[in-house]
Amino acid sequence: MNIIGIIASERKEGNTAFIVNKMLEGAREQGAQTQSFRFSDLNIKPCRGCWACHKSDQGCVIKDDMQKIYDAMEYTDVIILGLPIYMGQMSAQGKIFTDRLFARFSPRFSPYFKENAVKKQMVLSFNQGNPNADLFQPYIDYTNQMFRTLEFNVKEVPVVTDLRNGSIHDREDLCRELKHLGSSLASI
Template sequence: MKIIGFIASPRKEGNTAWTVHKILEGAKEQGAKTESWCFNDLDIIPCRGCFYCKNSDRGCVINDDMQILYDAIECADALVLGSPVYMGQMSAQAKIFTDRLFAQFSPRFSPYFKEEKAGKKLILVFTQGNPDSNLFRLYFDYTKKMFELLEFDVKEVYVVAGMRNKPAHEREDLHSSMKSLGSSLALEQF
């Protein structure tokens, strides 16, 4: 099994990066091949809404680092998308990435929906400063539903709250829970 982690945070060594790496570590311990991408290291521009990807067989017309990610996603069995919560929702980096998925995946209600692209497993992990993990629950549920409409098999939406008080790497409870998520994903124990 191949599992790819996406770090949609401008902080390469922050809480989001740590949680994604711990999840991948747990998957790797179960024999999964893992790889991670930090969006801060990539040049990904917003979708143009030109529909070129749907009106040709060449995919997205934008020639940027998203082309590398399309190939990586195609070869992956499962994805982990980690994002900090900014202004009550995913980061700008995560949103640009999500919008650009349209070139490969279409919502079920879209006339461009491609059945053969369906079924990638996905874990969403959000990190936030606020200690109330349910504060943005409506948004997290919405995001899960959106990925399900793209035909992702969303296995978990995990919210790591209270990051202002204590960073992720200092929280003993997170070491095992993040690795357990990765282990479960590699072994498909959801």
């Protein structure tokens, strides 16, 4: 079982990194091979909207660190996408990642997708400072549906809330829940 975590935040040791890494830790404890990608360590440019990826079989023409993620996605069973909520929606880094999936996972346009139509398992992990878990639910539901439309099999959509008050490291119940979720991913 191969599982990758994508931390769509510029904060190297922030809440999003903690959440994704706890899930990966739980998966590793069950024997899964894991790898994580932190946007703070990567140079990933936005999609140009040039459509070159759909005009030939060369894929995305932007040669940056997204190529590393594309390569890892080829061989992974599960993707954990960590998305902090900023201004009511995913971070800019999450949006850049999502837009760059157009080159590989666009069912209506992509020659790659048609040839390799394998549903990837996914966990969409959202986190927010606000304690109200329902506050951004319409956006979370929209994002979930968008990834399902792209033929990802979204297995879980955890929403970690109330991150303005105290350290996430002190929330032992949350740490157990995240590791348990990661453990369960190792047997999908």
